[in-house]
Amino acid sequence: MAEPKISDKPIAEKKSSYRKWVESEGVSLIEGFFIEDIKTVPLQPWKRKGGQAAIICLEGTGETDDAYVCEIAPGKSLRPERHLFEEMIYIVSGRGATTVWNEGGPRHTFEWQEGSLFSPPLNAWHQLFNGSGTQPARYLAVTSAPIMINLIHNIDFIFNCDYVFGDRYDSQEDYFSNEGTWYEGRVWETNFVPDVRNMKLLEWKERGAGGSQVRFQIAENTLCGHVSQFPVGTYKKAHYHGPGAHVIILSGKGYSLLWPQGQEIRRHDWGPGSMVVPPANWFHQHFNAGAEPARYLALRWGSKKYYGMLGEGLGQTDVDVKKGGHQIEYEDEDPIVRKTFEEACAGAAIKSQMEKYYKKG
Numbered sequence: 001m002a003e004p005k006i007s008d009k010p011i012a013e014k015k016s017s018y019r020k021w022v023e024s025e026g027v028s029l030i031e032g033f034f035i036e037d038i039k040t041v042p043l044q045p046w047k048r049k050g051g052q053a054a055i056i057c058l059e060g061t062g063e064t065d066d067a068y069v070c071e072i073a074p075g076k077s078l079r080p081e082r083h084l085f086e087e088m089i090y091i092v093s094g095r096g097a098t099t100v101w102n103e104g105g106p107r108h109t110f111e112w113q114e115g116s117l118f119s120p121p122l123n124a125w126h127q128l129f130n131g132s133g134t135q136p137a138r139y140l141a142v143t144s145a146p147i148m149i150n151l152i153h154n155i156d157f158i159f160n161c162d163y164v165f166g167d168r169y170d171s172q173e174d175y176f177s178n179e180g181t182w183y184e185g186r187v188w189e190t191n192f193v194p195d196v197r198n199m200k201l202l203e204w205k206e207r208g209a210g211g212s213q214v215r216f217q218i219a220e221n222t223l224c225g226h227v228s229q230f231p232v233g234t235y236k237k238a239h240y241h242g243p244g245a246h247v248i249i250l251s252g253k254g255y256s257l258l259w260p261q262g263q264e265i266r267r268h269d270w271g272p273g274s275m276v277v278p279p280a281n282w283f284h285q286h287f288n289a290g291a292e293p294a295r296y297l298a299l300r301w302g303s304k305k306y307y308g309m310l311g312e313g314l315g316q317t318d319v320d321v322k323k324g325g326h327q328i329e330y331e332d333e334d335p336i337v338r339k340t341f342e343e344a345c346a347g348a349a350i351k352s353q354m355e356k357y358y359k360k361g
């Protein structure tokens with residue numbers, strides 16, 4: 001065979017299809033490990049949305065999922081859209097309504113407020129309205145846009161596909177208002193959570209220190225979420241899992257430690273509005289170093305219903321590493337962990353409550 005003639009042009013720019021899309025949208029991309037406060041992230045106009053926005057793709061997502069913050073001006077609405085990626089929406093501030101419809105189907109509208117969580121079903125049309133004439137409404141969305149755009153790399157198909165996913169949303173009248181179903185393992189299948197900041201949670205002993213939690217399965221998504229809370233003067237056990245878990249602090253003051261096994265520990269101090277995404281297979285551990293319970297929302301892979309995506313939710317994240325799981329028990333911690341926490345408590349004039357959990361082992 002003759003030698004092939006080599007093109008004098010490179011095959012492609014070394015940039016993912018997702019990154020190219022973000023650039024073409026003309027919105028700045030925020031990167032790194034941590035966002036100090038989603039309430040104050042600076043925004044700029046995003047023509048596709050018809051609102052002010054910033055796209056966030058933190059290191060820990062592995063570019064499998066991403067987030068964006070978007071603000072709807074007082075008395076205004078965003079443009080209707082549909083897309084072939086999932087989108088979980090958490091209302092950061094304000095109140096308003098969303099109208100959802102399948103192509104050619106009836107329209108249903110539901111109202112939301114600060115703390116609400118919902119998801120426009122995959123490829124269903126949706127439009128968000130600000131319900132106030134004087135205050136902006138701001139939300140944070142976590143989406144599967146990166147993995148979908150990187151796989152399909154055809155933006156027209158992602159945003160202009162006519163297929164109706166009737167298995168996800170069949171225009172049911174009560175889709176966003178029915179009570180949903182509770183399952184074992186603190187799982188609530190629902191399509192609308194009125195207020196994640198104030199909902200009642202259920203005890204979860206295995207993760208340590210008096211913690212409680214509820215998991216969400218929403219809109220037949222492969223993305224899912226949970227809300228966790230842990231008491232004053234306590235911290236959770238370290239564990240690791242797959243990429244893309246967006247941890248959004250709802251209340252409390254504290255810090256998280258993140259480290260790849262055997263390597264240097266990073267520390268991020270947080271308060272309400274902070275967001276951190278632990279990278280795949282990095283240990284991470286959350287510490288309450290403030291005077292009130294710490295509560296966070298995690299939007300992530302690891303659905304209990306659509307199982308096995310990206311190594312999340314495989315049932316090992318609350319099992320001791322010595323037993324083949326992905327969690328470090330308190331007695332096996334690097335002593336620096338306990339020492340750092342005691343210093344943080346002393347600095348905040350808080351009494352550590354950890355002694356009773358250490359003793360239990």
Ligand SMILES: [Fe+2]
Pocket residue numbers: 239240241245278284
């Ligand atoms: Fe985690």
